[in-house]
Amino acid sequence: MMKKILTIIGARPQFIKASVVSKAILDTEGLTEVIVHTGQHFDANMSAVFFDQLGIPKPDYQLSISGGSHGVMTGRMLIEIEKVLLTEQPDCVLVYGDTNSTLSGALAASKLHIPVVHVEAGLRSFNMQMPEEVNRILTDRVSTILFCPTQTAIKNLQVEGYPFVASNGQPQRIELVGDVMQDSAELFATRAVKPQGVTLQDGFIVSTIHRAENTDDTDRLISILSALNDVAQHTSVVLPLHPRTRNIIVDLKLDIANLTLIEPVGYLEMLWLLQHCGLVVTDSGGVQKEAYFMGKACVTMRDQTEWVELIEVGANVLVGADKEKIKDAIARNLGRTVKDEQSLYGGGVAANNIAKLLVAAL
Known part of the structure; x- marks a missing residue:
């Protein structure tokens, strides 16, 4: 039946x-x-x-x-x-x-x-x-x-x-x-597509910010964006930005002139960014794992993560929303690759x- x-x-x-x-x-x-x-x-x-x-x-x-x-x-x-x-x-x-x-x-x-x-x-x-x-x-x-x-x-x-x-x-x-996220990453990795209008050399930083704990807290959002904007003076930072977050940034009149802002991207475009970047900086639970599946180190702008095994194996580092911690973690991890040696997922x-x-x- x-x-x-x-x-x-x-x-x-x-x-x-x-x-x-x-x-x-x-x-x-x-x-x-x-x-x-x-x-x-x-x-x-x-x-x-x-x-x-x-x-x-x-x-x-x-x-x-x-x-x-x-x-x-x-x-x-x-x-x-x-x-x-x-x-x-x-x-x-x-x-x-x-x-x-x-x-x-x-x-x-x-x-x-x-x-x-x-x-x-x-x-x-x-x-x-x-x-x-x-x-x-x-x-x-x-x-x-x-x-x-x-x-x-x-x-x-x-x-x-x-x-x-x-x-x-x-x-x-x-x-x-x-x-199942690993299933998806492996299935679609060969179909990754470069986002339209993006001109970048490999080794850039890809970042995502969408968690309410960051976007709804003005102090945290200012600190995060200030750190990324400073880093972007010497390393390109690509930020696919959710419309809601973009509106908050506009309302706050934040200085993000150094960042490369793009529209939210599809999964295949995100896989391309992950494959070609030198580091992932995010507050997303899913992107933390996607970075790992693509062999990239990750800096997570949260105070906790549900994916504790990534912290334990050294693939991921938690920095909260502290500007100096974010910048320091980026400097230490940019270009570092990771391997799924333990088949964690x-x-x-x-x-x-x-x-x-x-x-x-x-």
Whole structure:
């Protein structure tokens, strides 16, 4: 009997993960998928381009929900996702990561006693002020199947007392499957595309800034951009800038004259930047790992990271938003390469592992 998986996606990292998991589901006998796009990332360069480039099936439902506070966005998504679930009656709801789309899908399903499958379960930054941390903890708690990318994630769950009984009355299953981001990086690495209008010599710095802890804190944002602007006097710094962050910078009248600003890029363009850069400087969880998969050192502008194993093996360094720490870390790590000698994230077979386990579990 065919089992129906309803997948909730809405943000850039989820599109990248779905590119390999949806393919694995399609290729697995006994599974069918309904895709719901919440609209959390609605800009063409943050959404549509990923579906086009990565061959993700066209969403069956496009909810077009974006903007507003966390509560407003999550509430609107919860209402609309519930309607879809009542119509589709899926065998499970699959969610990725830690966004508002993730939490909304998990809550809607759990209220209807539909099994929740959480891809990237067990991640913890141990900072409850981060909305992502709240989202991932709550999603884990109501999930029936917890697909963990690393042994660290499993240990995090065990320390918290998992497994519990899920919202549908079934005991939770915790499975180590590897990281689907590595699947995507390996699959699409040979298809990387240079961003249009970018003229650079190899060895530049690629940076991304989007976390609320940085963009919503004026002092932190000023410190970060000041550090990058200083560095850019002698090494090119390419900054694909989210429209919201760009507007904040304009409002603050910050001096970023030395930076090379470009529009948000698709996944294939980001892979090209990662392949040709000399260093990655970011506050993104996904980009930290993408840097590692491309063999590049990473400087992370956060106070904590959920990817602690990258810190432990020396591939990544945490600097917070301290200007001098950022500049010092960049100077020490520029041009340094890293190797995945320990196969930290499973070696690129996570999507197939997930599909096989879903067939067995549903």
